[in-house]
Amino acid sequence: MAPQEPLPSVSTRTVPGSAPNGMGNGLFATEDIKVGEDVVHAKTPFVAILDSARLEDTCSGCFGKRQMAGNSDLKACTGCRVVKYCDRTCQAKDWKFAHSMECKIFQKLKPQILPNNARAILRMVLRTGKGKYTTQELGVFSNLETHIAEIQQNQTQMDRVSLTAKAVKGYSETDMTEEAICAYAARLDLNSFNLTTALYDRIGLYLHPYAALINHSCDYNATVGFDGEELFIKAIKPIKKHEQIFISYIDTTTPLQVRRSELSERYYFTCTCPKCSKGPNPNLNESQNESLSTSPNTDDNPTAIVETAERDALELLHAASDSDADPSKSIKSLKKGLSLLASSATWSLSRQPYPQLRDQIILSYLSTNSFSAAFIHAAIRYLRVDPLLYNPAHPIRHLHAWILAKLAIYLSQSFETKPEDPVRLEDFQLNFHFILWYVLADLASRQMESCTVPSFRTLVGANFKQVNDEFRVQGIDLGSNSQAKALLGGAWANLERLVDAALEKESEPVPN
Numbered sequence: 082m083a084p085q086e087p088l089p090s091v092s093t094r095t096v097p098g099s100a101p102n103g104m105g106n107g108l109f110a111t112e113d114i115k116v117g118e119d120v121v122h123a124k125t126p127f128v129a130i131l132d133s134a135r136l137e138d139t140c141s142g143c144f145g146k147r148q149m150a151g152n153s154d155l156k157a158c159t160g161c162r163v164v165k166y167c168d169r170t171c172q173a174k175d176w177k178f179a180h181s182m183e184c185k186i187f188q189k190l191k192p193q194i195l196p197n198n199a200r201a202i203l204r205m206v207l208r209t210g211k212g213k214y215t216t217q218e219l220g221v222f223s224n225l226e227t228h229i230a231e232i233q234q235n236q237t238q239m240d241r242v243s244l245t246a247k248a249v250k251g252y253s254e255t256d257m258t259e260e261a262i263c264a265y266a267a268r269l270d271l272n273s274f275n276l277t278t279a280l281y282d283r284i285g286l287y288l289h290p291y292a293a294l295i296n297h298s299c300d301y302n303a304t305v306g307f308d309g310e311e312l313f314i315k316a317i318k319p320i321k322k323h324e325q326i327f328i329s330y331i332d333t334t335t336p337l338q339v340r341r342s343e344l345s346e347r348y349y350f351t352c353t354c355p356k357c358s359k360g361p362n363p364n365l366n367e368s369q370n371e372s373l374s375t376s377p378n379t380d381d382n383p384t385a386i387v388e389t390a391e392r393d394a395l396e397l398l399h400a401a402s403d404s405d406a407d408p409s410k411s412i413k414s415l416k417k418g419l420s421l422l423a424s425s426a427t428w429s430l431s432r433q434p435y436p437q438l439r440d441q442i443i444l445s446y447l448s449t450n451s452f453s454a455a456f457i458h459a460a461i462r463y464l465r466v467d468p469l470l471y472n473p474a475h476p477i478r479h480l481h482a483w484i485l486a487k488l489a490i491y492l493s494q495s496f497e498t499k500p501e502d503p504v505r506l507e508d509f510q511l512n513f514h515f516i517l518w519y520v521l522a523d524l525a526s527r528q529m530e531s532c533t534v535p536s537f538r539t540l541v542g543a544n545f546k547q548v549n550d551e552f553r554v555q556g557i558d559l560g561s562n563s564q565a566k567a568l569l570g571g572a573w574a575n576l577e578r579l580v581d582a583a584l585e586k587e588s589e590p591v592p593n
């Protein structure tokens with residue numbers, strides 16, 4: 082039976098209900114919702130924990146929210162020395178939420194640190210034991226799908242869940258049965274979100290039973306974001322009263338087969354959304370798709386050529402994404418992947434794995450301080466890729482614009498062309514100050530209709546004000562002055578020329 086009421090920690094314009102097509106329960110809009118407006122806002126989680134790798138550099142109390150506002154010095158908990166906090170305020174909040182119950186357990190286990198999901202399950206079990214959840218919260222949580230029957234059919238998965246449950250039972254000394262803890266583990270696996278910062282970096286795991294009721298569609302109408310421990314689900318498309326709310330559980334820019342296998346492996350369903358119903362190539366109809374998938378795989382068959390290019394590019398991407406890989410080798414692999422797809426006439430800039438290769442090469446260039454090369458690819462992404470891949474309200478699009486703005490700030494101070502740069506920046510007479518103003522102005526003007534979270538909006542607003550004020554001090558009012566507008570247009574045309582030139586060179590072979 083579908084739960085009837087949202088929980089006290091939630092403000093929402095939805096109501097739970099039974100969803101069609103075997104989806105179980107879902108959430109439905111109780112009124113029309115405009116793009117960028119909140120669909121669900123949860124102030125506190127049922128459980129949220131940091132990834133082990135982030136325990137050192139992120140506050141376990143505010144999940145990095147206050148750090149983003151300038152608080153940087155973290156202090157370790159003097160009991161366990163495993164978790165860190167901005168100050169006493171963050172520490173006291175987490176102590177009250179769960180750390181008072183887990184601190185001694187962490188101390189005993191040191192130097193071992195429990196893996197993410199074990200720490201999350203331990204918190205849920207300890208909070209349940211201490212009566213920290215309301216009956217209503219536990220009711221919605223217990224009603225969530227577990228797919229435990231499917232998990233039981235997979236021995237490796239079942240062993241993993243049982244081992245974690247046994248360990249959590251031992252550490253917590255709870256009277257809950259191992260079976261009940263296994264159900265907690267399965268519910269966490271199926272219903273948790275990636276906890277991210279306001280700038281969309283993954284930092285941990287998050288579960289809220291009300292938000293977990295939202296079903297998936299590759300043609301989603303809402304997106305998920307976090308601001309500290311607060312969860313925001315925002316409308317990315319206009320949503321009509323009674324319409325079902327859908328988010329994406331996976332990266333929906335990947336091809337149908339990849340989406341299908343990710344959804345069935347982790348969530349045990351086949352998506353029948355409008356995007357999936359169009360088949361592997363959304364630009365073709367069903368019978369064209371059918372004939373594509375049954376054509377023989379020969380060298381003169383365009384499908385085979387495309388598949389080979391895709392497979393080779395994916396191999397290069399995976400080789401480069403290996404965290405142990407030498408960054409200069411990764412960059413070479415990524416360049417080869419980009420060149421392979423650029424030289425395949427049929428590959429659009431927005432078709433995967435082309436955008437993934439570009440995202441990865443930007444990260445690799447940033448990690449090697451190659452800021453000019455990162456800027457060139459970030460400009461290509463901003464101007465040529467994202468408009469095809471993402472709706473204008475999409476937070477990823479706003480994040481990519483923010484990264485371009487940050488690189489423009491950096492290069493406005495100084496830059497030197499490096500051998501790895503696809504083109505020479507000095508050949509294009511770029512005015513980084515104008516580019517910065519333009520990108521920030523665009524971001525600031527679209528804030529209200531975007532799905533970004535409050536801290537991100539504050540950051541953009543403050544940066545735009547600062548840049549605008551700096552121009553004003555010099556007597557330039559870019560918003561109104563017609564001469565300034567002409568200058569801006571010129572700066573933008575130069576950036577467009579740079580992007581075109583860099584893309585033209587992308588198909589050139591990369592030497593070994």
Ligand SMILES: C[S@@+](CC[C@H](N)C(=O)[O-])C[C@H]1O[C@@H](n2cnc3c(N)ncnc32)[C@H](O)[C@@H]1O
Nearest residue numbers: 104105106225226272293294295296297348350
């Ligand atoms: C996070 S839960 C969503 C809430 C769930 N419907 C419930 O009743 O608890 C994820 C599960 O919901 C179901 N689900 C979500 N989206 C679906 C879809 N598009 N088609 C079919 N089932 C879906 C699957 O069983 C999936 O494992």
